[in-house]
Amino acid sequence: MNPPRPKPKLDAENRAFWTGGAEGKLNIVKCNDCGQYTHPPRILCRHCQSENIAAEAVAGTGVIDTMTVNHQPWAQGLEVPFVIARVALDGVPGVYLTTNIVNSPVEEVNFGDKVRVTFEQQDEIFYPLFEKVS
Amino acid sequence: MAREAYITGVGQSEVGVRLPRHPLLLTVDAVKQALDDAGLTLDQIDGVFSFPGKAAGYLAFSPVGTDDLIEVLGIKSKWQMGAMEQPAQLSAIAMAAWAVKEGICRHVICFRTVYEAGGMANPAEYMPLRHDTVSGSSQWTSPFWATSAACWVAQYASRHVHKYGMTREQLAQIAINGSKNAMLNPNARAITKEELTLDKYMSARLISTPLCLYDCDRFSDASTVIIVSAGDAIDEVKATPIRIAATSGSVDRYSWDQVEWSAAYDAGPDLWKSTDYRPKDVDTVQFYDGFAFLPITWLEGLGFVEKGEGHKFIEGGHRIARDGELPLNTAGGQLGAGRLHGFGFAHEAVTQLRGKAGERQIPGDPKVAVATSGGGPMAAALLLAKD
Numbered sequence: 001m002n003p004p005r006p007k008p009k010l011d012a013e014n015r016a017f018w019t020g021g022a023e024g025k026l027n028i029v030k031c032n033d034c035g036q037y038t039h040p041p042r043i044l045c046r047h048c049q050s051e052n053i054a055a056e057a058v059a060g061t062g063v064i065d066t067m068t069v070n071h072q073p074w075a076q077g078l079e080v081p082f083v084i085a086r087v088a089l090d091g092v093p094g095v096y097l098t099t100n101i102v103n104s105p106v107e108e109v110n111f112g113d114k115v116r117v118t119f120e121q122q123d124e125i126f127y128p129l130f131e132k133v134s
Numbered sequence: 135m136a137r138e139a140y141i142t143g144v145g146q147s148e149v150g151v152r153l154p155r156h157p158l159l160l161t162v163d164a165v166k167q168a169l170d171d172a173g174l175t176l177d178q179i180d181g182v183f184s185f186p187g188k189a190a191g192y193l194a195f196s197p198v199g200t201d202d203l204i205e206v207l208g209i210k211s212k213w214q215m216g217a218m219e220q221p222a223q224l225s226a227i228a229m230a231a232w233a234v235k236e237g238i239c240r241h242v243i244c245f246r247t248v249y250e251a252g253g254m255a256n257p258a259e260y261m262p263l264r265h266d267t268v269s270g271s272s273q274w275t276s277p278f279w280a281t282s283a284a285c286w287v288a289q290y291a292s293r294h295v296h297k298y299g300m301t302r303e304q305l306a307q308i309a310i311n312g313s314k315n316a317m318l319n320p321n322a323r324a325i326t327k328e329e330l331t332l333d334k335y336m337s338a339r340l341i342s343t344p345l346c347l348y349d350c351d352r353f354s355d356a357s358t359v360i361i362v363s364a365g366d367a368i369d370e371v372k373a374t375p376i377r378i379a380a381t382s383g384s385v386d387r388y389s390w391d392q393v394e395w396s397a398a399y400d401a402g403p404d405l406w407k408s409t410d411y412r413p414k415d416v417d418t419v420q421f422y423d424g425f426a427f428l429p430i431t432w433l434e435g436l437g438f439v440e441k442g443e444g445h446k447f448i449e450g451g452h453r454i455a456r457d458g459e460l461p462l463n464t465a466g467g468q469l470g471a472g473r474l475h476g477f478g479f480a481h482e483a484v485t486q487l488r489g490k491a492g493e494r495q496i497p498g499d500p501k502v503a504v505a506t507s508g509g510g511p512m513a514a515a516l517l518l519a520k521d
Contacts, residue, residue, distance in 0.1 A: 006276040009267035039392070040274055066296070068288035071340040074281045084280045084342070086289055086391050098391045100278045111296045127277055 003075045007125055013041045016055030021119030021126020025057035028092055039095040060117040061133065062087040065096060069106045083109045087130055103131040138365030139231035140375035141518065142241070143172025144481045149356040149472050150251070150324040157197040157249040157355065158206065164357040165207065165243060172361050173372030174241055180212045181239035183362075185226040185246055185476065187216025194253020194260040196246075198357070203243065213238050221383030221401070222422075222508025223476025224516055227360055228381035234364035241367060244360045246477035250353035271389060284350050284425060286390040286510055288342035291427035295344050300430075300445035302344055306335040307451040308426040308462075309348040309469045315456065316466025318494035325352060325472040349426035354472030358481050374488045379502075380409040380517035390510045397513035398428070398506070402435030405504070405515045413438045417500035418486050419460055420479035423467040428509045436504065436515070461486075461496045476507035480516060487520045 008018050020027035029038040031045035032052045038044075044051050067085035083101040101109045102118065115130040145168030147160040155163075169175065188199025200214040213233050220226065223246060230242040253260030268276045280286060294300040309330055316326035330348060338346040368375045384400035387393055406412060413436060421429035430444035438460065439447045448454050454462035465471050465482040472478075483503035485491045506515040 005279070006268045006272075006281070007266065008273040008277060009269040011269075014273065040271075040389070066289045066293045068285060068292050068345075069340075069343040070279065070285055070288075072282070072284070072342060074279055078279060081340075082279070084278055084285050084289070094392075096391050098275050098278055098280055111293075125277075129278075 143361035312470030316470030398435035
């Protein structure tokens with residue numbers, strides 16, 4: 001049994017990201033003026049500084065850009081090894097998510113693998129984890 | 135000589151693991167040594183610069199602030215600076231250089247004190263309060279158990295494995311080279327007790343692939359002091375002054391996972407823009423090695439080799455050995471001599487350029503050195519010259 005995951009402190013900027021999974025949505029801040037995405041989420045667009053922004057559900061699929069197999073139990077009871085990966089999101093240029101790749105043995109996870117989001121709920125937080133698309 | 139900045143004194147306290155000596159006293163030890171080295175007295179000091187300033191919420195990380203030193207040493211300071219929001223550790227020295235070039239200060243104490251081992255033995259006083267939640271940049275990594283910078287650096291290193299074919303045997307040379315040099319560094323006795331072999335490295339437990347235990351530096355207790363002086367004040371100094379020939383720093387985005395390449399690839403090329411020196415002129419490099427992969431990024435970022443070639447350059451370790459073409463981390467680096475957090479690299483560069491490195495002194499008469507700090511999204515570099 002793994003220990004509970006470190007829990008993000010919710011605020012005006014990050015709430016839509018961490019709670020979107022309740023509706024099955026991976027929400028990323030998009031600018032309604034220039035059309036570009038801002039992640040980590042902010043209350044203004046980091047490309048054109050427009051305040052006309054909103055969190056918007058994206059496809060929730062992507063590709064493993066880079067990854068590491070973690071062997072160190074950083075908390076008591078943490079089961080190792082597991083994959084920490086940086087996923088490049090489809091349709092969201094320039095945005096990466098650090099995440100875990102779950103539901104596959106670590107030796108079957110590789111660079112370039114196609115993945116899709118799967119949410120893990122802990123209290124009001126929905127952690128966006130990813131699994132391989134078979 | 136005006137409008138130049140020199141390093142005129144260096145000092146280092148005892149370096150240890152769980153030292154009983156209070157970190158403020160370790161800092162004063164290092165200051166006294168640096169003053170003695172430079173031939174300066176406290177009444178000549180008129181500035182105090184540090185990275186990252188006193189970390190009130192996490193004293194083990196940074197237990198001493200510039201205010202503390204001004205107070206207990208009776209310094210009449212004209213300018214001081216201690217802040218986390220700098221490109222990286224050595225940028226405190228870069229800023230001190232600008233202060234003396236500008237004529238604001240004449241002799242500046244720069245310091246970095248760490249008490250990360252001793253602090254763990256006294257958590258109530260030195261460790262951060264436990265929080266129920268994570269916020270700021272750590273909320274994008276910690277929830278996925280990427281809680282340590284080891285996991286962040288590992289993902290950059292892993293890309294070198296996948297894209298450029300870096301092997302663990304190649305990467306091992308950073309730690310092995312560090313341990314060999316640390317064996318000849320009297321200040322590293324508490325950290326390195328025997329030379330690391332390739333066999334021992336390859337059988338070490340993995341932390342986060344491709345990084346193993348020996349690729350990660352160790353918490354230590356120490357203070358390192360660098361005195362920076364104005365060009366028109368070096369006749370007041372007795373030691374060989376080492377010129378700060380160039381500085382560079384970079385933060386593109388303060389994020390470990392949204393940047394394509396680490397900041398070393400930006401700060402690297404910038405270091406050569408305000409100097410006639412080129413990589414071929416450099417006699418020794420002291421590259422930040424909190425994790426063993428980082429020196430490879432500096433080799434590539436500074437243009438000693440092409441991007442994706444760093445691991446080939448260090449293969450076998452002979453090129454980076456003390457008698458090689460580009461001696462690296464001659465005091466042992468942080469892997470061999472403890473997590474001094476950046477300032478150890480400037481200390482050793484100056485020591486080598488002055489020919490004062492004892493048993494580990496590199497051959498010839500070294501004149502130019504590079505010292506770097508940082509990793510991931512932050513980077514700062516110094517070009518140092520005896521000219």
